[in-house]
Amino acid sequence: MNSFFRIIAHLEGWSYLILLLIAMPMKYIWSNPSLIRPVGMAHGLLFVLYLLLVFLLSREHKWDKKFTLFAYAAAFLPIATFIVSNRVKQHSGTKE
Numbered sequence: 001m002n003s004f005f006r007i008i009a010h011l012e013g014w015s016y017l018i019l020l021l022i023a024m025p026m027k028y029i030w031s032n033p034s035l036i037r038p039v040g041m042a043h044g045l046l047f048v049l050y051l052l053l054v055f056l057l058s059r060e061h062k063w064d065k066k067f068t069l070f071a072y073a074a075a076f077l078p079i080a081t082f083i084v085s086n087r088v089k090q091h092s093g094t095k096e
Helices: 002-028 036-060 065-074 080-092
Strands: none
Touching: 002 036, 002 080, 036 065, 036 080, 065 080
């Protein structure tokens, strides 16, 4: 499940960056909201899936409270999900 989590964490991070750096400027600067709905919906789905996977992995791997809270907070901060993904990879070792 770690590999799946890492993929979702990266996709969630990229979708957030695309939403913030491409879709929103297109809407508010160039009055073109065409990307807001598809990117926003994809990001919303990935956001919820990321949070669910954090919950499941924190239980499965008995993450400490500090890391679990950081992993949850990472969903709200651009690029932070990439950091969580790397830490999960480091702690999983060669299991996957």
